Amino acid sequence: xxxxxxxxxxxxxxxxxxxxxxxxxxxxxxxxxxxxxxxxxxxxxxxxxxxxxxxxxxxxxxxxxxxxxxxxxxxxxxxxxxxxxxxxxxxxxxxxxxxxxxxxxxxxxxxxxxxxxxxxxxxxxxxxxxxxxxxxxxxxxxxxxxxxxxxxxxxxxxxxxxxxxxxxxxxxxxxxxxxxxxxxxxxxxxxxxx
Numbered sequence: 001x002x003x004x005x006x007x008x009x010x011x012x013x014x015x016x017x018x019x020x021x022x023x024x025x026x027x028x029x030x031x032x033x034x035x036x037x038x039x040x041x042x043x044x045x046x047x048x049x050x051x052x053x054x055x056x057x058x059x060x061x062x063x064x065x066x067x068x069x070x071x072x073x074x075x076x077x078x079x080x081x082x083x084x085x086x087x088x089x090x091x092x093x094x095x096x097x098x099x100x101x102x103x104x105x106x107x108x109x110x111x112x113x114x115x116x117x118x119x120x121x122x123x124x125x126x127x128x129x130x131x132x133x134x135x136x137x138x139x140x141x142x143x144x145x146x147x148x149x150x151x152x153x154x155x156x157x158x159x160x161x162x163x164x165x166x167x168x169x170x171x172x173x174x175x176x177x178x179x180x181x182x183x184x185x186x187x188x189x190x191x192x193x194x
Contacts, residue, residue: 002035006117013089013110019103022092029089030056031110035117037083038192040124041065042131044162045088045102056084064163065127070186081193083122085114087130102130121156123192125185128162145174151181158185 013029020027030046041057049059057065057076066076076082088102089110095101126132132147133140136154139147147159161167161177171177 002117006033006035009113009117016089016109018109019090019105022103023090024093025051025091027090028054030054031085031089031114032056032077032079033083033085033114033118034079036080036119038119038122039081039189040083040085040115040118040122041127042124042135043084043086043127044130045086045099046091047099048091051091056086060165061163064167065160068160068163068182068185069125069189071189075193083114083118085111087134107134123188124157126157126159128160132159145170148177148181149174152184158188160185 010031010033013031016029017027025048028046028051030050033040043057046056047059047061050056055077056062062076066073069076071082086102086106088106090103090106092100092103124135126135129144132144135157136147136159139154139159142150144159144161147154148161151158151160161170
């Protein structure tokens with residue numbers, strides 16, 4: 001029954017036009033989930049490359065994220081293992097300094113319905129400031145660095161920086177991320193998909 005509900009929800013999301021008038025490239029919701037997904041990655045919103053392909057995290061950021069998680073593409077794109085749910089499911093357009101923020105209509109319309117289908121014992125990775133603001137609102141006064149460094153305090157949530165190219169500079173200033181955080185994260189990931 002839950003598989004049928006998930007398939008029906010996928011169809012409903014694919015047909016969404018909730019914020020179409022605000023999307024410069026039109027609606028193309030990009031999301032992945034199944035009732036068996038024990039890892040949930042909450043990201044920001046698709047970029048132009050992901051909008052074109054329809055494949056979540058189909059860019060350099062996705063390559064970097066998969067490296068952090070220790071997952072190959074087969075495991076990452078297996079919805080029985082990993083759910084991919086951005087804050088905004090469609091490309092939001094450009095803004096000064098990069099892409100525009102995710103559309104605010106999307107998460108309230110879809111997130112709770114997807115979460116209701118996922119296993120309760122899932123690990124939720126909050127990738128970037130938008131996901132962390134939504135799911136860890138009490139930490140808004142903390143810097144991204146502090147949230148990531150104190151990640152164990154927020155279980156079952158695991159905050160991560162956005163893996164865009166700029167993160168390399170941040171990682172150089174915060175060597176603990178690669179030395180301590182990523183090994184702990186990979187152990188959590190392996191335990192969930194074993």
